Amino acid sequence: MDYKKIANTILLQYSLPIYGRHGVSHWARVMAGGLKLAEKTGADQTIVRLFALFHDSRRENEKMDHGHGARGAEFLESLRDDLIQISDRQFNLLHYACVYHTDGMTDADISVQTCWDADRLDLGRIGVRPDPKFLCTDAAKDEKMIDWSVARSKIRFSPSLIQTEWGIPPQNN
Ligand SMILES: [Fe+2]
Numbered sequence: 001m002d003y004k005k006i007a008n009t010i011l012l013q014y015s016l017p018i019y020g021r022h023g024v025s026h027w028a029r030v031m032a033g034g035l036k037l038a039e040k041t042g043a044d045q046t047i048v049r050l051f052a053l054f055h056d057s058r059r060e061n062e063k064m065d066h067g068h069g070a071r072g073a074e075f076l077e078s079l080r081d082d083l084i085q086i087s088d089r090q091f092n093l094l095h096y097a098c099v100y101h102t103d104g105m106t107d108a109d110i111s112v113q114t115c116w117d118a119d120r121l122d123l124g125r126i127g128v129r130p131d132p133k134f135l136c137t138d139a140a141k142d143e144k145m146i147d148w149s150v151a152r153s154k155i156r157f158s159p160s161l162i163q164t165e166w167g168i169p170p171q172n173n
């Protein structure tokens, strides 16, 4: 799959600042954190990569944006077969992960749980240390993983994968 093309297609319609609170730096931290968790949980890495890109792709504001997960899932569906080549099982899990990512659930397929944890572990960006009771997997509840995530999120760290894997120019360029 061409992740640069997918990322740029998403950005063409993204209505908020690209490097804003729910923009590409958050997406990239979710992806890096999700892949780190996947080493322990065995989550499907393709689902983690696509969740990172799509789950907040259709936000319309930086606050409580009801329905943005469902809109992201709908957008994902619109690009299926053309840009997104995944199995029906992968699609169904990814769709579910996007739709329900803000509902606070913890029980789901391990790939879905890993996506939700990766998103919740980035709460340090708004000054909140993730509480293990709201996380799904043992890998995410690990204090070392929480420390690693908070250190990155509180400074709104921008992983270089934004440029190397998604082909998106850095901020201030
Ligand atoms: Fe979200």
Ligand SMILES: [Fe+2]
Binding pocket: 022, 026, 030, 055, 056, 119
């Ligand atoms: Fe998010």
